Amino acid sequence: MNLSDLLNQGVTALSAALGRREVSAVEIATAYLDRIEQAQPELNAFITVDREHTLRDALTADSMRAASPTQSLAGIPIAQKDVFCAKGWRTTAGSHMLENFIAPYDSAVVQQLNKQGFVTLGRANMDEFAMGSSNENSYFGPVKNPWDLGRVPGGSSGGSAAAVAAGLAPAATGTDTGGSIRQPAAWCGISGIKPTYGRVSRFGMIAYASSLDQAGMFARSAQDLAILMDVISGHDPRDATSVDRKDSPCAKELDKDIRGLRVGIPKQWFGEGLSAGVKVVVESAIQELVMMGCECVEIDLPMSEQAIPAYYVIAPAEASSNLSRFDGVRFGHRAAQYKDLAELYERSRGEGFGPEVKRRILMGSYVLSHGYYDAYYLQAQRVRRLIANDFERAFTLCDVIAGPVAPTTAFPLGSFGADPVQMYLADLYTIPVNLAGLPALSIPAGFDAGMPVGLQLIGPWWQEARLLQTAHAFQTTTDWHTKRPALYSGLKP
Amino acid sequence: MTRANWEVVIGLETHAQLSTQSKIFSGASVAFGAEPNTQACAVDLGLPGVLPVPNHAAVERAIRFGLAVGAHIAPVSIFARKNYFYPDLPKGYQISQMEIPVVQGGSLRIQTKAGEKIVNLTRAHLEEDAGKSLHEDFQGQSGIDLNRAGTPLLEIVTEPEMRSSEEAVAYARALHALVRWIEICDGNMQEGSFRCDANVSVRPVGQKEFGTRCEIKNLNSFRFLERAIEFEIKRQIELIEEGGQVVQETRLFDPDRDETRSMRSKEDAHDYRYFPDPDLPPLCISEEWIAEVASGMPELPEARRQRYMNELGLTEYDAGLLTATREAGEYFEALRGAAKGADAKLCANWVNGELSAAINRAGLELADAKVNPTQLAGLLVRLTDGTISGKIAKELFEIMWSEGGEADALIESRGLQQISDTGALEGVLKELIAKHPEQVEEYRGGKEKVFGFFVGQAMKATQGKANPAQLNALLKALLLGG
Numbered sequence: 001m002n003l004s005d006l007l008n009q010g011v012t013a014l015s016a017a018l019g020r021r022e023v024s025a026v027e028i029a030t031a032y033l034d035r036i037e038q039a040q041p042e043l044n045a046f047i048t049v050d051r052e053h054t055l056r057d058a059l060t061a062d063s064m065r066a067a068s069p070t071q072s073l074a075g076i077p078i079a080q081k082d083v084f085c086a087k088g089w090r091t092t093a094g095s096h097m098l099e100n101f102i103a104p105y106d107s108a109v110v111q112q113l114n115k116q117g118f119v120t121l122g123r124a125n126m127d128e129f130a131m132g133s134s135n136e137n138s139y140f141g142p143v144k145n146p147w148d149l150g151r152v153p154g155g156s157s158g159g160s161a162a163a164v165a166a167g168l169a170p171a172a173t174g175t176d177t178g179g180s181i182r183q184p185a186a187w188c189g190i191s192g193i194k195p196t197y198g199r200v201s202r203f204g205m206i207a208y209a210s211s212l213d214q215a216g217m218f219a220r221s222a223q224d225l226a227i228l229m230d231v232i233s234g235h236d237p238r239d240a241t242s243v244d245r246k247d248s249p250c251a252k253e254l255d256k257d258i259r260g261l262r263v264g265i266p267k268q269w270f271g272e273g274l275s276a277g278v279k280v281v282v283e284s285a286i287q288e289l290v291m292m293g294c295e296c297v298e299i300d301l302p303m304s305e306q307a308i309p310a311y312y313v314i315a316p317a318e319a320s321s322n323l324s325r326f327d328g329v330r331f332g333h334r335a336a337q338y339k340d341l342a343e344l345y346e347r348s349r350g351e352g353f354g355p356e357v358k359r360r361i362l363m364g365s366y367v368l369s370h371g372y373y374d375a376y377y378l379q380a381q382r383v384r385r386l387i388a389n390d391f392e393r394a395f396t397l398c399d400v401i402a403g404p405v406a407p408t409t410a411f412p413l414g415s416f417g418a419d420p421v422q423m424y425l426a427d428l429y430t431i432p433v434n435l436a437g438l439p440a441l442s443i444p445a446g447f448d449a450g451m452p453v454g455l456q457l458i459g460p461w462w463q464e465a466r467l468l469q470t471a472h473a474f475q476t477t478t479d480w481h482t483k484r485p486a487l488y489s490g491l492k493p
Numbered sequence: 494m495t496r497a498n499w500e501v502v503i504g505l506e507t508h509a510q511l512s513t514q515s516k517i518f519s520g521a522s523v524a525f526g527a528e529p530n531t532q533a534c535a536v537d538l539g540l541p542g543v544l545p546v547p548n549h550a551a552v553e554r555a556i557r558f559g560l561a562v563g564a565h566i567a568p569v570s571i572f573a574r575k576n577y578f579y580p581d582l583p584k585g586y587q588i589s590q591m592e593i594p595v596v597q598g599g600s601l602r603i604q605t606k607a608g609e610k611i612v613n614l615t616r617a618h619l620e621e622d623a624g625k626s627l628h629e630d631f632q633g634q635s636g637i638d639l640n641r642a643g644t645p646l647l648e649i650v651t652e653p654e655m656r657s658s659e660e661a662v663a664y665a666r667a668l669h670a671l672v673r674w675i676e677i678c679d680g681n682m683q684e685g686s687f688r689c690d691a692n693v694s695v696r697p698v699g700q701k702e703f704g705t706r707c708e709i710k711n712l713n714s715f716r717f718l719e720r721a722i723e724f725e726i727k728r729q730i731e732l733i734e735e736g737g738q739v740v741q742e743t744r745l746f747d748p749d750r751d752e753t754r755s756m757r758s759k760e761d762a763h764d765y766r767y768f769p770d771p772d773l774p775p776l777c778i779s780e781e782w783i784a785e786v787a788s789g790m791p792e793l794p795e796a797r798r799q800r801y802m803n804e805l806g807l808t809e810y811d812a813g814l815l816t817a818t819r820e821a822g823e824y825f826e827a828l829r830g831a832a833k834g835a836d837a838k839l840c841a842n843w844v845n846g847e848l849s850a851a852i853n854r855a856g857l858e859l860a861d862a863k864v865n866p867t868q869l870a871g872l873l874v875r876l877t878d879g880t881i882s883g884k885i886a887k888e889l890f891e892i893m894w895s896e897g898g899e900a901d902a903l904i905e906s907r908g909l910q911q912i913s914d915t916g917a918l919e920g921v922l923k924e925l926i927a928k929h930p931e932q933v934e935e936y937r938g939g940k941e942k943v944f945g946f947f948v949g950q951a952m953k954a955t956q957g958k959a960n961p962a963q964l965n966a967l968l969k970a971l972l973l974g975g
Contacts, residue, residue, distance in 0.1 A: 084542075091542075101541070103542065104540075105542075105543070107542055205542050206542045207541075207542065207772075210771035238544060238546060239546075240544065240545065240772060240773050240774055241544075241773075241774060317768060318768075318771050320576075320766075321574050321576050321585070321586050321766070323585075324576060324578065324584060324585020324586055325540075325541070325584045325585050326541075327578060327580075327585060329583075329637070330538060330539070330583060331540065331541075341580065345578055365766065368766035368767075368768050369764055369766060370764045370766075373766075377768060
């Protein structure tokens, strides 16, 4: 296999090639960095690239392999969403506020990956503080969709998804608060997983909405996702919401037979609102699962239509508080001129935050205010409980739930500039999953008018392995996940 | 001002700094007095992405408190965020407990001149302290020291049940003694480890509804607490009697001018936008944990007070003094342990009498007493077995206090033993009788007062060392027997 083909393969192939000493970590990193350099001007998938830092890490990975042949993942490159703090890398969260912030600690996810010898290729672009569904809210400019540069890649982990789709990285980290991994994975035609809330430590991950945020992964296949999940999963005493479990590794369970698996189809998710093109693709994918021996059952998720209003109370409420620490006092952007403390706050925050972040801080402050708390915040928490109950009931009838990730394919840049609510409404199939804390993934299922469509699989709590088995089985009989955007087939090497 | 027409209503909120090694949600040290910002880690600084993790030891101390005041310890309580902006509040919110606190209810017994009173507690909740703003030390700027940020506090809230500054101070003292007794707080008021906010209102005697209250913040001595409340009572009554109205507000006490001043009114009050902290799961406390903490609790002051009265036969006064502080209680227990055979009442008399007087004279704390329990026990053993008399014991105590040393060695070296040798005493008495024939005649003639004269002379002759009981018996026999 030549280097160019190898770069278009995933984690599994790279690991094998590195193991056979056909290629070094430094060679792989150099090649990806060259690709990133070529693609960056139009794609804008990265906020920070530091060639020297990356090559230093690659050299370390090569010596790790030389010292210990069991280090099967050392030298695998990865793009890091710019929300995971990492020593020696600035971490911006896509915001002017943190344009020059370098954390003195590694996030748990980065730490786990570093321990295995993964090589950071750069810091992936994202919507500011992970707020957005199109990556148009980044202070560092929008990311383009590698399948059509006039379209968005999805968000908030748009840079991560675009980088993997364009072949600039074999894998990338992401975070998913309301669909921020699954939706860009679907729109960029790659695989992405959002684990059960509590599966992966949130330590060092800049918070948007703490009770919903969960770190996850992008890759080219479910098989790669399984390997990556096993690296980042696990209890962390530094995160009180991370859970101590002894599940067997996802990669080990990957080849389990899925025949007889009961696939739940939410009857509310295929009606009005779902575009005809996406519907056809998702239904064909489900048909594929049936042909592989799965059994379809209709399920009822009556509360899921309340998910968006509930989410836009809970997430902004938490965000309004989480983002209070960005006050210009200790770190981050501070206004150049201010006459007193109030003005220091107003100007630093006024200048440091973009419009979507300000909008959510205002919404969040409002719903937590005296006199409104019960009507909004508490009510939203009740709805959240009911949504989780819906899923719990559904999972007595089925083993996984299958459905669309988003109602349409990627939309053209600037489509919703004046109407954020319309964009919020597009997260109707992903948000219920976060509210319930369930694991879910998106895998490529086909195309609609040349743009990729994802199939969402949702599992019961802690059943990532089952999701990955199903996705892996699907990918052994289909080849949607191997399709590459033509625009990026000419990258060198 | 006609004070008698008004009833005062006081409730206290006390912040007790919990005596843990590290902060409530981070591993940074809480030691007092370090260089500014040297004891603040990424969590205390509120850096992006870092998360709070509850300190087991802080929760354990809250349980101890709950057990000590007979409160309900919530099996599930919730940490909440109190949101406001201030430079010494790094995250822009304080982690506290709002709707469901860890300690619910409970009560404390206080003693005032009028007698005993029970003060009911509303709640006690865990929270983190803020940092410190230093406005004086920098020209035209403010400094921020975040060493204190994240220090564990237990905020203890009473019902509005106190009716005078005397009761408020008695409560504060009792609470102060209790938190030190159960070793959850060092009680150091200068360092801010124990500070009170007082909610004060007045209402016409007989009125059911409360008057409008004012909250006086951060009173860090019992004297300030008393003076601030007294000032506030006077201010409110005068205001109302002059036709004005009390405005609900937060006030600060200025000890230099002995007055409270408005800090902010209810209208300027923050909307703290409390909500459950999503970084912290509900705080779960199992029955087993409570039982484990209970098994390690010391005997509580009230239980001990009852025991001293019922089992040792001490007076209420003595028992009260000996359980007022952990130090007094421990001194007494140690003394009882070492003073084999000495009567409990005798021990109590000495701790509350001679020892306490000596400490007050010297301006010391009990912990620094110059006669320790073992030394005092040595003295009381000899007093009990008759080696020394009561009078000599007091002299001996003074010697031990000023010069140190053990009772036995001092009795020996200074010849302080009572003369209990009948032969020796008899000699002294016979001499006296021979010397004072007139008085002997008077006594024999029925003038019993003269007996005292002989006792005095005998004591004088023996430098007070005669065993009084033996002296009396012997003297009587000699005088009558002729």
